[in-house]
Amino acid sequence: MTEAAVPQHGLTSRLYLLVWIVLVALTAATVAVARMNVTAFAALISIGIATVKAGLVLVFFMHLKHEPLILKVMLGIALLALSLIILLTFSDVWYRWGAHVHS
Amino acid sequence: MPAESMATPEKSYLEDGGRFRGLFSWIFTTDHKRIGILYLTSVFSFFAIGVILGLLMRLSLIEPGRFMSERTYNSLFTVHGVIQIFLFIIPGIPASFGNFFLPIHLGARDVAFPRLNIFSWWLYITGGAILILSIFLPGGAPDTGWTFYAPYSIRTTSNVSLAASGIFIVGFSSILTGLNFVTTIHRMRAPGMKWFRMPLFIWSLYATAWTQILATPVLAITLLLLILERSFGIGFFEPLKGGDPIMFEHLFWMYSHPAVYIMILPAMGVVSEIFPVFSRKNIFGYKAVAFSSLGIAFFGYLVWGHHMFTSGMSDISRVIFSLITFLVAVPSGIKVFNWIATMYKGSVRVDSPLLFCLAFIFLFSIAGLTGLIIGTLSLNLYLHGTYFIVGHFHYTMFGGAGFGFFAGLHYWFPKMFGRMFNERAAKTAWFIMFIGFNILYFSMFLLGLQGMPRRYFQYLPQFRTNHILSTIGSWILALGLLIMFGNLIRALFRGEKAPANPWGGSTLEWTLPSPPSRENFRETPVVKGGPYTFG
Numbered sequence: 001m002t003e004a005a006v007p008q009h010g011l012t013s014r015l016y017l018l019v020w021i022v023l024v025a026l027t028a029a030t031v032a033v034a035r036m037n038v039t040a041f042a043a044l045i046s047i048g049i050a051t052v053k054a055g056l057v058l059v060f061f062m063h064l065k066h067e068p069l070i071l072k073v074m075l076g077i078a079l080l081a082l083s084l085i086i087l088l089t090f091s092d093v094w095y096r097w098g099a100h101v102h103s
Numbered sequence: 104m105p106a107e108s109m110a111t112p113e114k115s116y117l118e119d120g121g122r123f124r125g126l127f128s129w130i131f132t133t134d135h136k137r138i139g140i141l142y143l144t145s146v147f148s149f150f151a152i153g154v155i156l157g158l159l160m161r162l163s164l165i166e167p168g169r170f171m172s173e174r175t176y177n178s179l180f181t182v183h184g185v186i187q188i189f190l191f192i193i194p195g196i197p198a199s200f201g202n203f204f205l206p207i208h209l210g211a212r213d214v215a216f217p218r219l220n221i222f223s224w225w226l227y228i229t230g231g232a233i234l235i236l237s238i239f240l241p242g243g244a245p246d247t248g249w250t251f252y253a254p255y256s257i258r259t260t261s262n263v264s265l266a267a268s269g270i271f272i273v274g275f276s277s278i279l280t281g282l283n284f285v286t287t288i289h290r291m292r293a294p295g296m297k298w299f300r301m302p303l304f305i306w307s308l309y310a311t312a313w314t315q316i317l318a319t320p321v322l323a324i325t326l327l328l329l330i331l332e333r334s335f336g337i338g339f340f341e342p343l344k345g346g347d348p349i350m351f352e353h354l355f356w357m358y359s360h361p362a363v364y365i366m367i368l369p370a371m372g373v374v375s376e377i378f379p380v381f382s383r384k385n386i387f388g389y390k391a392v393a394f395s396s397l398g399i400a401f402f403g404y405l406v407w408g409h410h411m412f413t414s415g416m417s418d419i420s421r422v423i424f425s426l427i428t429f430l431v432a433v434p435s436g437i438k439v440f441n442w443i444a445t446m447y448k449g450s451v452r453v454d455s456p457l458l459f460c461l462a463f464i465f466l467f468s469i470a471g472l473t474g475l476i477i478g479t480l481s482l483n484l485y486l487h488g489t490y491f492i493v494g495h496f497h498y499t500m501f502g503g504a505g506f507g508f509f510a511g512l513h514y515w516f517p518k519m520f521g522r523m524f525n526e527r528a529a530k531t532a533w534f535i536m537f538i539g540f541n542i543l544y545f546s547m548f549l550l551g552l553q554g555m556p557r558r559y560f561q562y563l564p565q566f567r568t569n570h571i572l573s574t575i576g577s578w579i580l581a582l583g584l585l586i587m588f589g590n591l592i593r594a595l596f597r598g599e600k601a602p603a604n605p606w607g608g609s610t611l612e613w614t615l616p617s618p619p620s621r622e623n624f625r626e627t628p629v630v631k632g633g634p635y636t637f638g
Binding site: 070077078081082084085088089091092093094095096 | 289313316317321349350353357404405407408415416417418419420423424
């Protein structure tokens with residue numbers, strides 16, 4: 001369904017480079033978080049960072065920025081569904097593990 | 104809606120096979136109608152196998168130990184469940200009627216990706232064949248139940264990995280069909296076919312397709328993890344290796360609960376088509392019915408935990424899942440009330456398609472209301488894993504989705520094959536099936552309340568009466584099915600020629616000759632109004 005030719009996005013290589021640097025920085029942040037002792041929040045923070053990284057790749061490298069609104073909405077629906085599923089799973093995992101630690 | 108001219112008769116899609124001849128003109132076709140028929144015959148073939156396995160189980164339960172061993176019984180309920188769910192009811196309506204009528208309802212010549220469409224049928228058949236193979240290969244048929252719960256599914260030596268691979272492949276067929284339908288609905292609507300002019304069947308297919316796309320990958324991942332764990336001993340789910348067996352249940356039901364809506368939504372769509380036609384009245388609350396499909400699909404994602412109340416997951420989680428479960432009742436209730444309101448003060452014509460729809464409402468209401476009982480956390484602790492659950496989901500899946508399927512089969516049979524079936528035989532079959540169904544499955548509610556656990560080979564003497572009753576019901580139901588399919592198969596060869604519009608329907612398929620030509624529409628129709636024009 002790609003529409004004709006991809007137009008010049010006006011995205012300079014500088015922007016791509018910038019996004020790449022941010023991605024590397026976020027990777028470093030993930031490693032740093034893993035070393036800090038934040039236990040219960042470790043997964044949440046890691047998933048959060050990974051989401052931002054995936055978002056950057058989608059928006060800039062995969063040109064989502066220039067796609068029609070309907071495609072953005074569709075992706076949004078999928079992301080919403082995935083987030084809700086992860087959130088609900090954590091309503092079990094978090095509190096179940098909490099109970100184990102105390103007992 | 105434009106009326107198709109009756110001038111020079113065109114070759115129908117049944118006569119015009121395209122490039123190939125004979126069998127090849129079917130299995131290599133890209134015509135959405137032929138693919139629909141391929142799916143229809145495939146799903147009903149698997150359905151027949153599933154029914155026979157179910158009958159054998161019921162037979163064993165009259166007198167456990169007389170007809171088969173425990174191991175065979177375990178395999179029977181596993182394979183029965185796997186076939187009926189993954190090979191019959193999930194692809195059932197969307198892949199057969201959906202493929203056949205989606206493009207026609209939209210005024211299109213085909214789906215968006217015709218080749219992908221036949222590819223998804225090939226995936227379905229390949230996966231199905233692998234699944235059937237797993238029954239016969241050494242190692243023995245899977246004996247885990249259709250849910251493949253860990254850690255037993257990791258430890259059993261039966262052919263679980265093979266069966267899981269089969270389902271994995273069938274899953275991709277489902278995803279591709281969903282992708283095809285979403286694209287078709289967005290891109291292939293005829294001029295003037297606005298979103299709120301689409302038949303309600305299409306709305307239900309749209310909601311279903313999204314669920315297929317978003318939920319099925321989770322099943323694929325889960326089965327892949329299971330296969331990896333079985334093959335390489337990685338400890339995802341095995342508690343001895345630090346794995347989490349409850350996580351398997353989460354992952355499994357993340358797909359398999361939305362899958363319940365993949366099964367029931369298309370049936371709701373079929374019923375929404377039939378009620379206006381046989382009541383000679385527009386559907387009551389078109390937008391409410393359309394949006395309730397989306398609502399059901401959405402909430403369907405968020406309630407999987409109600410299968411796991413006794414699994415040992417956290418209390419907070421149990422409360423949340425129980426609460427959200429009740430929310431699903433709202434859009435389902437909207438639909439039921441709107442169908443009934445559609446008939447109110449209509450000119451109701453009681454033909455076989457409507458009878459199946461009425462049975463659908465009755466059986467689905469029992470299914471929904473018992474669903475509220477077992478969605479209640481406190482009651483679920485008592486009823487979990489009993490025959491009450493088995494009764495409940497058979498009312499939903501067979502009473503709901505199955506009877507909806509049969510309703511559609513009778514409604515669209517003349518259009519698909521150009522022949523009329525014997526109406527009287529259809530009504531007789533319906534009556535026998537309805538009686539047999541209720542004897543078979545209502546006694547399961549009683550068994551469950553008495554405390555009879557599901558999947559048990561043996562039982563205590565006090566359960567015997569209801570078990571025998573249930574088995575007798577299964578024979579009555581099977582008789583009804585035989586009459587129904589006998590009648591339809593007979594009609595294929597000897598039925599009267601069907602007119603273009605035998606029921607007086609107003610959606611686009613009834614403007615075409617029965618059966619339609621290969622290209623559907625000679626000229627792309629221009630749509631000027633809503634799908635139901637009864638006033």
